Structure formats: structure tokens, C-alpha cells
Amino acid sequence: MQIDNRTTKILIGLGVVLLILIGRLFYVQIINENYKVDADNNSMTRELIYPPRGVIYDRNGLLLVGNSIRYDILVTPREVKAFDTLALAEALDTTADFIRARMDYYHRYRTRIGWQTLPFLKMVPQEAYMRFAEEQFLYPGFKAQVRTMREYPFNAGGNLLGYTSEVSPEYIADHPDYKAGDYYGRTGLEAAREEDLRGKKGWHIYQRDSRGRQKDPYHGGDFDVEAEPGKDIVTTIDARLQQYGQQLMAGKKGSVVAIEPSTGEILAMISSPGIDVEVLSEFGRHYDRLRQDKNKPLYNRAVSASYPPGSIFKLVNGLVGLEDGVLQPWMQYPCYNGFVYTSSGRKLGCHSHRTPLNLEEAVMMSCNGYFCYVFKSILENPEYGNTEAAYKHWREMVMSFGFGRKLESDFPSELSGNIPSADYYNRIYRKGHWRFPTIVSLSIGQGEILTTPLQIANLAAIMANRGYYYIPHVVKASEGVEIDPKYYKRQYTLVDTLQFPKVIKGMWRAVNSFNDGATANAAYVPGLNVCGKTGTAQNPHGKDNSVFICFAPMDNPKIAVAAYVENAGFGGSWACPIASLLLEKYLRGEISENRKDLERRVVNTKLIR
Amino acid sequence: MEEGVLDRGLRNTVDWRLIVLYLVITLFGWVNIYAAVQSAEPSSIFDLSCNCGKQAIWILGALVIAALTLFVINPYFWDTVCKPAYGIILVLLVMVIFMSNNVKGSHSWFELGPVKFQPAEVSKITTSLLLAWLMSRPNFRISNWRHALLAAAVVLVPMLVIIAESETGSALVYAGFIFVMYREGLSGWWLVMLGVAILLFVLTIRVGWWLALILLVILCVSYVLLYAGKSISLRHRRFIIRNAILGFAAGVTLILAADIFFNRVLKDYQRERIEVLLGMKEDLRGVGYNVHQSLIAIGSGGLLGKGYLQGTQTTFGFVPEQSTDFIFCTVGEEWGFVGSLLLIVMYGLLIFWIIQDSERARNASTRIYGYCVASCFFMHLAINIGMTLGLMPVIGIPLPLFSYGGSSLWAFTLLLFIFIALERQEKKYF
Structure with missing residues (x-):
């Protein structure tokens, strides 16, 4: 056999290719175990x-x-043999x-x-x-x-x-x-x-x-x-409190959220009408019925519903006014059944009460006129030159309270609500063509402002803490389960903590001051020092929404509650009793004798047909 | 031996080693086809309704063909018939495109009642015969451009027609003829360039054109440094630099073309197969399914295998095409590494002995034909087993003599036995 150089090379090439095949075969069959234990392996x-x-x-x-x-x-x-079907x-x-x-x-x-x-x-x-x-x-x-x-x-x-x-x-x-x-x-x-x-x-x-x-x-x-x-x-949920809240909200549409202010832990989060736990285990069977229910029980109103906050928003405007120095606690403004905001005599109405009022009394009585003056002085603050700049400043302050943005709670499907931007008004009214009278309803938490019950409850927690909050959350750290460190961090608002007591005095009087025009006496629980603020938000679909936020005790608060009841009328009528009963239950463990009637009335009333 | 030179007997003239290997591989293939089609309800190995029974008939036919080739047909016949046969097969190859039914996207089968026939299989033989005839002409010089082009045309024409039939796999086998030409004096640079071209192609579509370009620059520069540095003559240096520039230009064109080719010319299923092979796509249920299942079957065989008919992967239809293109899975699973190694070694020996015999041949045409046979076996072996082992894209070509299928078995039988007959002829009369 005459092997010249080329033949040798060809034979070496042949050998190399065969060795590659054999090597790969060796790897697949001997070295690599994956193919033997692969899920598709039929053996x-x-x-x-x-x-x-x-x-x-x-x-x-x-x-x-x-x-x-x-x-x-x-x-x-393949293993089945004939059997008795x-x-x-x-x-x-x-x-x-x-x-x-x-x-x-x-x-x-x-x-x-x-x-x-x-x-x-x-x-x-x-x-x-x-x-x-x-x-x-x-x-x-x-x-x-x-x-x-x-x-x-x-x-x-x-x-x-x-x-x-x-x-x-x-x-x-x-x-x-x-x-x-x-x-x-x-x-x-x-x-x-x-x-x-x-x-x-x-x-x-x-x-x-x-x-x-x-x-x-x-x-x-x-x-x-x-x-x-x-x-x-x-x-972080207190199951008994949650259950009690569900009882209180039975037959009513809306949401109640309770937060522990010192930690941001959500104690109860009720969305009504909601779903009973019985349907959860076999959800598929109930899904169609629940989905078609006109009261939308699947919808978690606590985080996914956006409502106008109503008068409770006056707290925020008051605080911003104080911080900006355009409002002082002693300042008095007149109010004769409302506030006239155009030269043609357009009037934003108010209920009858004595006049003039200072800040504390205005909070206690929830005077619309007073807070129109407050919002006017915020927007017409000469420091900012024009309405738009002042508005932007106001919006920034408001958003620091957790409004108009997601709170980044650990709960899914949280909505951000809405605090309209200056650009929004520029688009609607043209730049430079909108002023305080154009957006007067923002003074009292109406208009384009939308908030979720969670955000409102967070406001209650901010008031309780005098100026900061922890991001509300529902999961506690436990063995093996970590929670994001952000939940341990104090979130300060842009309003100085020293301004808060000035407003809180009004909140205390709203509940605890009798025969004084106070709006929230229904929340009075002897010895608990409840502080609260009612709200009545216009609802285009029927009766006004009833809103109430409160916290207690006044010093070193243990719980902050927000209740939002749709189509229930004035804030003091339903939201106030519900929130205060929940609060009392949490702090006292039971409802005091003289409030049992109130409790019975709340539990037995059905507001939705 | 003591008999006269002109009258040596069968025993001494025929390369029995090849015939024994041929028989062993074919019969081993048959029993494995039986194992592959065996389902939970066992049937006879001669059952004509299944592939193994049919293969028995194909094998008998193949033996007849082998005997005829060896004993009846005068080997000079091939010399005379090679040109018309090449022409006829070429016509059939073109005709089949228009006349055949679509079998899995390719147009390469003639159907005459129950008999199916794939001219591409036979075309390997006619191409080899014509190439052997052409390149053994006394005045043929591969260094002559026109001669080389003519030889290339003999290979490329059927190859391109087969590509047009969408039988890319079968066409790829024709690339193996470059080894024949290398043996006959083609510059080794062509092989290097082919290798670099494949590398650039893979890099372009796998990683990106920039890496392919960097590699190309490195290769060209090192080529210049390595060869121009050594050479003293200015003319030779110029020659080297010119080559480098030409090579670079060709490389850039290839990189650009690769992208277009990959995205435009290749059919969706071909592109997907390449993507799966190159690991660009994990697709265990779709295109990657075959290879994944094949690897599990082979991998689960281990060192000694599960034993004949004891396979669980191949028996229950987990591996598709298991009696044809993926027959090697059955070997891997049931006979293990030892059995698979043995089979590869047998193929290796077959190819080695064909090359050895070719080198011994006095006649250039026998030698060239022998190399053609060796290349065909080699390409089929490397592509088929490489495919089942996940080294090659899934292009369906059979394992020679082993896979189920009459066309393929008969074609390889004829291919091999013509060589044995030619070789015998020489020993008989020289």
C-alpha cells in the first residue's frame, strides 16, 4: 500500500471525525446522567x-x-386491565x-x-x-x-x-x-x-x-x-376585626380599612359586598355568578375603587396652608351658607352654622367656606407668582400624603387615584386661563380628585402619626418570609410635623365636643379620645357617599380607620358609626352598652337593594 | 498462489473483508429495524405488513444485485454506461420535481404503485462513475482550471437539482466528493476555505456578523504574517497578499450573504432546525423534539444497553422515523455504548478498507471510484449519526445499509459492489 501524504491526511481526518462521534457517544451514554433522568425518559x-x-x-x-x-x-x-366500570x-x-x-x-x-x-x-x-x-x-x-x-x-x-x-x-x-x-x-x-x-x-x-x-x-x-x-x-390582618368589619358593612356598598399607624400594618381591609371564603376553595364553580353580580363582589374596593374624598380632604388643604404660612390657626373667615367665588355670584354652598370660624372650629364643623378661603390663599400665594406655579407646589405637597400615586403596598391591583396635574388644566382651560375659581371644588375634596379607601386610611394614619406614615402592608415578616425594607421606613409628608396638632385639635372636637356644631359625635366613645373627620362626597349615581376617617386614642394612637360607604348620605350618618364601632371593637374588645343600639342599627341596615 | 496470473479464483480476487462487513451491517440493521418497529404486541420479523418484513425482501433483492454485479455484469460495462446513465438519472432527477407527490415537503420520490423510488440515491452511483471516468482520463489535470471546473460540474449539477427537490440532506452528501478531488491533487486550501466558510456562517447566524468579521481579519492577517514572512521573493509576497485580500473580500461577501441566505433562502423548517442545533432556540416539543428524544433514547442505553428488544424509548414511538433516519437510537438504547461503538468501528473499517483497496488499485479510475464510494459512506455516516447525537442539524438521510428502505439499501449495495467488482477485475487480469 503506497500511502502518500494526502492519503495519510485523509485517513487522519476520517479518524478524527469518528473519534468526535465516539466521544460524543461516550458523553451522552456514559458521562451525562441528565438524559437518563429526563422527564421525557420513558424507561x-x-x-x-x-x-x-x-x-x-x-x-x-x-x-x-x-x-x-x-x-x-x-x-x-397501558397497565389497565378489564375492570368493573x-x-x-x-x-x-x-x-x-x-x-x-x-x-x-x-x-x-x-x-x-x-x-x-x-x-x-x-x-x-x-x-x-x-x-x-x-x-x-x-x-x-x-x-x-x-x-x-x-x-x-x-x-x-x-x-x-x-x-x-x-x-x-x-x-x-x-x-x-x-x-x-x-x-x-x-x-x-x-x-x-x-x-x-x-x-x-x-x-x-x-x-x-x-x-x-x-x-x-x-x-x-x-x-x-x-x-x-x-x-x-x-x-397583619386581625381576623376577628376583619370579620366584625364585614358584619358592619353587610348590606352596604363601600370599603373600610384599618391601619396600625405605628407600623403601617393593615388590621382590616373590607370591601363590601365581597366574597365569602366558602366560594374561594372552588372558585371556578362560582365564578360566573360572582362575575355577573351587579354589585361586583369580586372587585376589591379598598384598593381598586377611586372615589372623591370629600371633606376629609380639608385636613390636607389646611395643613398645606399652615405649612405655606398663608393660614394661621387663629385666622377667622366668614361663611354665610357658602362661599361666593365669581363676580356673577356663583356660590359653593355650606350648611348653616355660626360665623366667623377659626381653623379648629372650621375642621370641627367642616365649613366649606373656610377651606375655600384657605385654598384661595394657597393658590394666590404671591411667593409663586401665578396660579399654575402655586398649583404645582400644592400638588407636590398633596402627593407627599400618598395621594395621586400608588402607595406601593404589597397588595396587588392597587390603583393610584388622581390628583389632576397642572398640564391637565392647561389642556382643558388653556394655559393661563384657569385660576382659583375654576378649580374651587378642590378646596373641599371634590372635582377631579380621586382617592382609594386605602389612601384615605393612610391619611388617617398620617394624622395619627402627626406627619408621617409607613407604607400600608398586609404581610408581616416571619420565619423564612422577608418583607421589603421599605415597609420599615417612615415616609414623611412635606408638611412639618409641628403643624399637625393644630388641625388635630379640630378633629378631636369634631367627635368629643357636644352642642357645639360638631359633625362626628356619633363616633364618641367615652374614654377613648377618638379624633375624626367626616366627609360627604357627591356621587353622580344617587345619594352622596358617606366618608369618615378617625384614629384613637388621641395620644399615641393604636388604630386609624377609614370608612367609605357609597350612597349613604352625610358622612356622620353611616361611615362615622361604622368606623368608630370598628375602632372601639379593636381597642376595647367589645362595644360599650350605650352604643349597642348603634351597633344593632348599623348591622341590620341594608342600603343596597 | 500457484494458479496462473490470468486465472485467479474468487477466493483470492474478491475482498472478502468488505463483503463480510457488508453482510454483518445489513443484517444487524435488519434486526434493529425489527426492534424499532416492535410495539407492545410482538409480531414476526418476517411480517410483511411491517418495515422489518419488507426489509427482508429488500435485503434478498440487494443480495441478488450484489451477485449480479459481482458475477454476471462485466465491469467494463460500467465504463461504457457511465455517461448515458449519468444523463438518464439527471433527467429523472429533474422529472421527479414535477411528477412526484409531496413527501414531507420534498419532491424526490417516484411512485409506481406500491414501489417508491428515489433517483437521488442512484445518482450517487452515476456521479461517482462519471467522476471516476473523467478524472482518470490520461490528459486530465486537476490543476487545469477547465478540467477542474468540468469535474466540479459533474458533482454540482446533480447536487443543485437535488437541492431543488428540497432534499438538502442528500445534496449535502455531494460535498464529500471534495475529498476525492483532494486525493487527486486539488489544493488543500480548498478544504481549509470550505471549513472557514462553514465557521463564518455559523458564527454569523449564531453570534453576529461582527465576530465573524473579527475572525476573518485575524485569519487573513495571520495568513499573511505566516506565509509572507517566510518568503523571500517579492513576487511571492505579492501573491500572498493578493490571496489574503481576495480571501477577505470573499469572506465579507459570505458573511453578508449568510444573513440573507439564512433569513430568506432557507425554508422555515430548515432554519428552525439550524437554530435548534446551534442552541439559539430551545424547542423540545417542536423541531428540537426529535433530537431531544433521540438523545434520551441513546443516553438511556448506558454502557451495555438495555438488551435487544428491551428498549423503552424507541419501542413506543417516542422517537420519530425510528426505523429510517433515527435507527441509530435503537442501537444506542438497546446495545449501549459498546454496541454503538462496534457499529461505528465497523463503518470505520469499511471506509478504511475501501480506501486501502483504492490505493492498491493500479487503475486510476478504480482508485477514484473507490474514493467516491468511501466519501459517500463517510458523509452518510457522519451526518446521520451526528444528527442523532445532536451534532448536526436534523437532515433526513439514512444510515447506509442499516436504515429501513429499499432505494437506499439497493443503491449502496450497487455502489459498493461495483467497487468490489472493479477491484476484482484488476486482481484477476493483472
């Missing part, structure tokens, strides 16, 4: 182990959301037709299914499983897998907790780490803390022979992964 069976989802506690350790054991019945069609149907609480249809389906797609194990019946309750387990030997190919289902021992916070459901194909497409059959939190806390709650799935790998019979654990179980249970969540 192994994977038994999935679902982790129990984390449970949810209230702030006092009461279980709000627990788990109950359920079973998925799985089937490996009726008996199995009876054991599993289903129909023989259903079973026959499933078996036909498996037969039709037998080549595609191969040795795969498929879900046959999902979330079978314990009793049915026990019946099945007793005679399981009669049904080769069928087996059960432990699952957990949500259980709600305490009827509190349906809208807040949210619900879980099985992942949809669309969801899997966006979240590749979920597989068909997994559950995930759709709304509320379940969605917000999904990462903590879900846990990690585990699996055991067994070998099987070419006939599909299951054999020993693969590699002695070295590749098995144990399931990691989901982390438990402790909420």
Missing part, C-alpha cells in the same frame, strides 16, 4: 410529590387559610359514562400516550379516596396522588386572601416553571405571595422495563428530590 417513571401550599395566619396566629387533603386519581392506561364509578363518586369516555379516549390515543401516567380525576375528597383505596387492587393501572386544597376555617377577608386555581395553558406559556396540574394564586394575597406560598415540587424516580412494569428506585434514589413545602405567611 423511568417519575412520581411527582406536590408540596403543601403555605398556610396563611392572621396577626394573632389564627389560621385564615389552611389546607385540606385531596387526592388526584392517576391512570397509566360501575364499581369504580361508585367508589369515586362519578358516572360510568365518564369512565367509559375516558377509557375510549385513552384507547384512541394509545400510541401517543404510551406508558405515560395521566390524571384521571382531580381533587377527589378523602371519603371517596378511602372507598377507592379499599378496592384499589381491583383496578390495576389506577393510583392516587396526594394533593392539597385550600380550606378557610374563618370567614374573613375573602377579597383580600384571593383564590388559587389550576394553571391554564396560557399561564404555563408565560411561566415555564409551572407544569400542567400545578396550582397558583390568582388574586389577592395568594397571588401577591405566590413565590413564598407555592413551595417546590419533588419527585421519586423509578425504573421500568420495556413492558412498562415499575421496578426499583433509580440509582437507589440518588436522583430523587424531596418536595419543599411552601412557606407560611403571617398577615
